[in-house]
Amino acid sequence: MTKYKLEYIWLDGYTPVPNLRGKTQIKEFESFPTLEQLPLWGFDGSSTMQAEGRSSDCVLKPVAVYPDPARTNGALVMCEVMMPDGVTPHSTNARATILDDEGAWFGFEQEYFFYKDGRPLGFPEHGYPAPQGPYYTGVGYSNVGDVAREIVEEHLDLCLAAGINHEGINAEVAKGQWEFQIFGKGSKKAADEVWMARYLLLRLTEKYGVDIEFHCKPLGDTDWNGSGMHCNFSTEYMRTVGGKEYFEALMAQFDKNLDAHIAVYGPDNHMRLTGKHETAPWNKFSYGVADRGASIRVPHSFIKNDYKGYLEDRRPNSQGDPYQIASQVLKTISEVPTEKAAAAA
Template sequence: MSKFRLDYVWLDGYTPVANLRTKCMMREFDEFPTLEQLPEWGFDGSSTKQAAGGDSDCVLKPVALYPDPTRLNGVLVMCEVMLPDGSAHPSNSRATIADDEGTWFGFEQEYFLMQGGRPLGFPVGGYPEPQGEYYCGVGFKNVSSLGREISDTHLDLCIEAGINHEGINAEVAAGQWEFQIFGKGSKRCADEMWMARFLLLRLCEEYEIDVEWHCKPVKGDWNGSGMHCNFSTTHLREVGGKEYFLKLMDAFEEFTEEHIAVYGPENELRLTGLHETQSIDKFSWGVADRGASVRVPHSFVKDDKYQGYLEDRRPNSEGDPYLIASRVIQTIQSVPTA
């Protein structure tokens, strides 16, 4: 038998944005363990805003696992937080979300790399060149050697961990980057998104770099950070149709407030109608329209099929992918397909 390092990862009780937490357990297994072999574990919830000091025990329930590419016999364990009686903790956003394996999600996670309290590329007490050459940029003045190294290394780590990482690019603002995660089913995609965030945060410890998830860390004429939610359903992929699509967009407009409520805090700072997507108090859709709430690719409307995937541009970079995917599924399910 071999000793395995199990790094349990969970979401704490901070609001409006939960933090990732982790603790390590050592266990012996004959080979890389299965999810069923991993024990539940406990932690002090009074230190994570999940319990009172007089009754502080919370339970970690393993729900997904990944090989840790940075550790010998390492295992990354995504967990739900449970109460001692076996019920889901109130902070457990995964336990009650709507899920459908036929609904596929792709999240585009934007973020800023921060050093010394400012984004990489920002001089002390000032600003770099205006936005323009940074997006998908090349060269030290546009992306810096450190930004490229961190983004590339993070991609490699995710792939080695079995996370379905789809790609990376430098983003519109200096010091801003993006990675994309794709998964079939809301829980699977959201699990992988949270673990990809965890790997990025842990990687950046080595560089003494902070990851800024806030949707508008630099005020003024600089882009904020989103987490665009691409999605498709079995019906959208295989049938589609203009009549169904228009009804679906009517439902997205009807439930605008419900979507915005779970699409990340302080989204009004980002959804201004100036730099990204539609204003927060409006809903629109458009073909290849970056200023729309929901952007439709040309391939979707080709030959008038209205078939394929859609992109909701409103979720922001601090949003909880469990809640975002769940809300999207609820709205989809409100529209009959026949």
């Protein structure tokens, strides 16, 4: 038997953006534990905005498990928060009730800033660095500094070793801003891995004395870039049948559900979605081929392939909850009648 360090990870009850929480317990197993072997575990919900002190018990229910490459015999355990009965989902448990479909594929482009001493990493103590331009996919000390690449490379290795479907990294438009991409099949699986990748990044930067800023517009009303979490999505129908009529019906449904999407695409999005800097206005829906300023960017490949493939919703922001984002995208797609579109095609 081997003693395993199980890091139970969950989302707390803070709003509008929940925080990641984690605590460790030690359990013996003959080999790396399966999800079914992991027990429920209680915690003090009064310390996480999920219960009152007079009735503080909440329960963690494991829903996904990954190797923890930063620990010997470690496991990362993604959990849902349950009521004391261990069966009823807590009101803050967004994962338990979302729409899910393994045939729906999601790719999230998570942007963020490194922050140190209250300003983006690489910014001077007063004022701003040279204007944006050379930082995006940049190389060299003047563009990316002396520690950022070390962190993102180590984060990439941690994610891959944990079995997270990390698909790439790049320096972003603003100095101190970076991006990683996560792909998953199904709303819950894709979102689990985004949250776990965020957790690993936050934990990693502790030893560097650097913070991660996920706010979508941390530098306020300036020309400096905001941070998004573009959501690339497709369903089996979109990939195999598609068609122009179905695509147009789908875009009409996204337009109809504008408010529902913006409501879950991350707080303060009006600060980022201004219609400037390659963003669509938050209160108007649009789509266009290869148009980075549209709500939904349509790849050239989608049109060339008879309107089949994936689409990119550019409105979700860096603070957004991927559970709710993926679920709302899937909900809107489900409202478009595929049988009628297929018959017409």
